[in-house]
Structure formats: C-alpha cells, structure tokens
C-alpha cells in the first residue's frame with residue numbers, strides 16, 4: 183500500500199499574509215542607557231500602527247534601527263515574512279521601508295525634484311532622472327493629495343509642504359512601509375488634517391504606516407493598532423478601537439494623567455508687558471510685524487494663536503532680544519530698547535524676561551554642550567554664576583542636577599551633551615533654565631512640541647504656577663487645544679497683525695479658525711462646520727473670498743484694504759537659480775545663535791561640478807573656541823563640532839561644512855540643510 187500522502191496544495195490566496203514588519207527581541211544600548219530592551223512587535227500590512235511612549239522611552243531608537251540608522255545589539259527584523267538585514271538606510275529603502283524624520287533631511291537650496299531624485303538618480307545625466315521624477319510626482323500628487331510644485335526651492339516651502347516632499351521621496355523610492363516620527367509636531371492643524379488624509383489614502387492603497395506621536399487624539403483618530411513603550415520596553419499592543427486616551431496615557435506613564443488643565447480664574451494685576459505699534463521688516467523687505475499692540479498683566483496668560491508664519495515667531499524674537507524692531511515696548515513701566523545696546527537676549531533676561539524659544543535646537547540649546555552648561559546659557563554673566571573670571575562649576579552642576587530632577591529630565595545626568603537627550607527631555611532642559619529663574623514675564627513658544635503626555639501635564643502645571651505667582655506669560659502655540667486650555671485671553675495673529683482678541687470661554691475653534699484666516703467679521707462670515715479641518719488652500723480661499731466681499735462692500739465708501747501677502751506664493755516667486763546651472767552656490771547659513779556669543783563659526787557649502795567624495799564623515803571637533811564668552815580657566819567645555827558632509831547629484835557635488843550655528847539678529851532663522859546621510863557616530867545628534 184502506498185502510504186505516501188501528497189502534500190496539500192495551499193491556495194496562495196488563502197495563505198495567511200505575513201506581517202509587513204516583525205521585530206523580534208530587539209535590544210540597543212547607548213553606553214549605560216538601555217534604549218531598547220528585547221522588543222518584539224508585529225505590524226499587519228495595509229494598516230496604520232501607532233507607537234506611543236514617554237520622552238526617552240526608545241521609540242525613535244527602535245524606528246532608527248528599522249531604518250538602518252542604528253545597528254541593534256541583538257534581535258531580528260522580518261519584512262513581509264523574510265528575515266532582513268538592515269545595516270544602513272540604503273538596505274531599508276531596498277526592503278521597501280521609508281522614513282520621515284522629525285527634522286527633515288532636505289537640501290534647502292535644491293528644488294523639490296532635485297531633492298526627490300537625490301541619491302536615486304538613474305545615471306550620471308540629471309535630465310532623464312528629473313524628467314522621470316516629474317512624471318512620477320504628478321501621478322503621486324493625484325493619487326495621494328501630495329501636491330507640491332516640483333520646481334519650488336525647498337527653503338521657500340512651508341513646513342507642511344516640505345514634509346510632503348519627504349513623503350514623496352520615500353514613495354519615489356517605492357516604499358511600501360512608511361515610518362513617520364512625530365510628523366505633526368511642526369504642522370498647523372490644517373496641515374495635520376491634510377497629512378492624515380494622505381496617510382489614509384496610502385493605507386487604502388495597501389501601504390503600511392508606523393506613526394510615532396505624542397498626540398493621543400491622532401492615535402485615536404487614525405491608527406488601527408497601537409503599541410505602548412515605557413523605559414525601553416514594549417509594554418502593550420492594543421486595537422485602537424478597544425482603548426481610550428485615558429487608558430493609553432496611563433499605560434504610557436504608569437499613573438493616571440490629567441488630560442485637561444486644572445486652573446482657577448486668573449487675577450490679573452498691573453501691566454508687566456506693554457507693546458505699542460511694533461513693526462519689523464525682514465532683510466528681504468517683507469513687513470513681518472505690522473503695528474502690533476498688546477498688553478500682558480501680572481498673573482495672566484495671553485495666548486497668541488495663528489497659523490505658523492504669521493508673525494508670531496518674530497514677535498517672540500523681538501521681545502526675547504533676537505531681532506530688532508521699531509515701536510514701543512515697556513516692561514514694568516520701563517522702556518525696553520528695540521535696537522542697539524540693551525536689545526540683546528542677555529539684557530532681556532537681566533530685565534526679568536524669560537524666553538523659551540520656539541525652536542529648541544536652533545535657539546534654545548547648544549547641542550554639543552553638556553546639559554549643565556545649557557542650564558546657564560543666557561544667564562552666565564550673572565554674578566551668582568560668574569565671579570570675576572571664574573565660574574562656580576561645581577555649584578552650577580549641582581544646581582543643574584537639582585533642576586533636572588525637578589523637571590524630571592531623563593536621564594538626570596548633567597554631564598551628557600544636549601544632543602544625546604530625546605526631544606522632549608531637551609525641551610525640559612530649556613524650560614527648567616527659564617522657569618527656574620523666576621522671570622517677571624515668560625515668553626514661551628510651542629512649550630510642548632514633541633513632549634509626552636505626562637510631561638505636558640507637568641509643563642502646563644508649571645506655567646499655571648508661574649501665573650498664579652503673579653507672573654505675566656505670553657504664550658505662542660500652534661496647538662489650539664493648548665491655547666484654549668492655558669490662556670486667560672487669546673489674541674489671533676494673521677499676516678503680522680492682531681486680528682482680534684477673545685476670551686476662551688466666549689469663543690470657539692471655528693471663530694478662531696476664521697480669525698486665523700484673516701476674517702474679522704466672524705459674526706457674519708459663513709462659518710464652515712469644521713474650519714480646522716480645512717486645507718491650507720481652503721483657508722486661503724476663504725480668506726480671499728472674505729477679503730473680496732469686504733472690498734466690494736467698502737469700494738463705495740473707502741479705498742479697499744491692502745491685500746494680505748501670501749508668503750508662500752511670494753516666496754515661491756523668488757526662486758533661486760537652479761543648482762544644475764550654477765558652478766558654485768552658497769547654501770543658506772543657519773543663522774541661529776541662542777545667546778550673545780562671539781561668532782567664530784563658519785558655514786559654507788560649495789556645489790562644484792565634480793564627482794562627490796565617498797560617504798560623508800563627520801570631521802573631528804574643530805578647534806573653535808567655546809561659545810560662552812568668559813575668561814574662565816576652570817570651565818571645560820566641549821568645542822562645537824564641525825561637521826563636513828558631502829552630497830552629490832549627478833555631476834554636481836556639495837560639501838557642507840558646518841559648526842555650531844551662530845545667529846546674528848535676524849527674524850527668521852533658516853533650517854539647517856541636511857542631506858540624508860547615515861551618521862557614523864552613534865553618539866552624534868540623535869535627530870540626525
């Protein structure tokens with residue numbers, strides 16, 4: 183008798199689909215810090231999988247391992263059921279994985295097309311690659327609502343559009359699995375809505391998305407499943423439909439978290455900050471502040487709402503001593519110089535003005551300096567810190583350790599460089615420095631950007647505590663939730679002007695949305711059901727329609743109002759010369775200098791018509807003098823590293839030499855151009 187049994191024929195359609203991504207037992211340590219401990223996770227294809235966790239929980243590290251940015255100490259990676267080695271990002275791209283980092287890696291003075299093909303050119307001649315990319319981009323734009331002008335230069339695009347370019351880059355490389363690290367941290371609500379529509383479209387087309395975010399609302403709205411990380415471990419994975427924001431917050435932090443701000447009504451006293459007719463024109467001749475007047479009293483929080491780029495940043499920069507302006511500003515009744523002597527950041531701090539800048543990397547911290555050094559910047563000439571030529575290092579370190587403890591900075595190690603802390607912990611270092619100085623007025627920009635839910639609760643409590651102690655607080659945030667829950671009064675900025683002021687209890691997101699679009703007659707304006715869900719284009723159209731209607735109505739009695747400048751179109755019109763046609767092009771200098779320090783750095787990029795050298799290698803630290811100007815023999819500070827990176831595009835190559843960003847007084851620092859490269863040293867800036 184023939185006992186052989188024929189193997190059952192498996193119908194490939196009925197075979198179980200392997201996970202798009204499966205990680206098994208991934209571990210990774212940075213020196214003594216165990217960033218990932220034996221992590222296993224499985225993500226179904228065609229789904230959006232959220233990853234949440236406190237700052238420093240190890241989310242970015244895990245995803246950087248998956249993208250080949252870091253090498254795991256142990257563990258396996260499976261892509262579509264196949265064990266896959268991912269030693270570098272090229273291998274990740276080959277495996278169909280794309281990543282959009284928190285800090286974009288676009289070359290600022292290249293066009294969208296040039297950025298998209300960079301590193302994925304079809305041959306030495308650029309033209310065919312550019313033509314092919316143009317066609318693909320057109321198709322992707324139609325399929326996924328990823329509209330971007332292919333010929334626009336990156337530095338002229340809004341943050342939301344730059345992010346679309348990052349997504350386009352990944353899709354152009356045929357990524358089926360897309361990792362997004364904190365993608366909405368820098369987006370306006372409308373931009374975030376647009377992004378989620380894009381992600382939904384991608385999911386419908388069968389792409390798999392891994393989304394790292396601190397925003398539980400996003401997790402609840404867009405993900406299918408969610409994993410929670412805590413202190414390097416994966417503690418739970420749940421179906422989104424079977425959980426709640428409260429439950430997720432508790433799983434993340436290990437205790438119940440108050441998801442709303444608990445505060446009593448404000449008791450405003452005397453005016454601390456008085457601003458009249460503040461005007462600022464930038465170096466391109468564009469008027470960024472058009473006669474701002476406002477007042478902040480002791481014991482109250484004035485929240486400034488607005489779509490990013492409408493002058494809020496410039497307002498904070500002028501008041502914080504980073505940019506010069508005209509007008510009148512008084513602090514505690516005394517005039518504040520708006521240019522020349524006494525208008526710098528240190529003088530502002532000496533006048534009792536604390537400042538948490540919107541961008542901690544460019545203006546809040548010196549990334550290569552240790553945490554303890556960063557806790558005194560801006561206050562380093564204070565006699566309590568500096569006696570004669572000497573600084574009390576031991577005292578500063580002890581104080582820094584105590585501040586880090588109070589602000590729950592993890593790890594609470596003052597000797598670690600700022601760049602080796604996770605984003606949220608870097609933010610806590612800046613907040614600790616500014617809040618603990620007990621300022622009369624605190625200027626605070628985007629206080630909880632990239633910060634976890636437990637830390638948000640803590641930061642909000644600190645802001646309220648300062649207010650209740652009688653301090654004046656000027657808050658700028660693109661998070662309407664944050665504006666609503668913290669502010670005692672809300673002013674809305676549009677196109678360099680204050681469009682109106684409202685009390686949080688007497689307004690709505692809809693009304694603020696209209697003001698943010700420049701529509702002041704909110705009572706009569708057509709109110710869309712959910713203006714915050716409008717796209718930028720829709721917001722712009724709404725503003726234009728309103729302006730048109732107003733102009734028509736006023737035409738008979740008065741001259742029509744000046745049409746608001748559309749910065750984006752305006753900027754896009756000033757396109758620099760194409761890189762292809764230029765022999766030598768200077769990349770924009772990152773002009774961010776956190777404090778008044780002697781400018782000893784240089785940033786220069788040359789694009790020469792020659793083949794690029796091998797993979798970029800960070801140069802050893804350059805012999806640049808430390809950036810604090812003190813004659814303090816005992817202070818031992820790390821010199822800002824000089825990094826040289828090379829990139830190539832067809833026959834063009836570029837070398838970027840860059841040391842710690844220094845910043846003269848300019849209103850809007852440009853982001854540092856960074857091509858997509860793997861960092862050699864894992865001790866370097868984690869954000870790449």
Ligand SMILES: Nc1ncnc2c1ncn2[C@@H]1O[C@H](COP(=O)(O)OP(=O)(O)OP(=O)(O)O)[C@@H](O)[C@H]1O
Nearest residue numbers: 212217237238239240241242243604605606864868
């Ligand atoms: N390049 C590095 N060198 C040294 N330590 C690092 C490096 N990158 C990350 N770490 C440390 O590893 C831990 C995990 O960091 P990771 O950035 O993965 O956290 P995260 O969950 O992404 O945090 P966040 O939400 O704040 O972005 C942190 O303690 C961080 O300080």
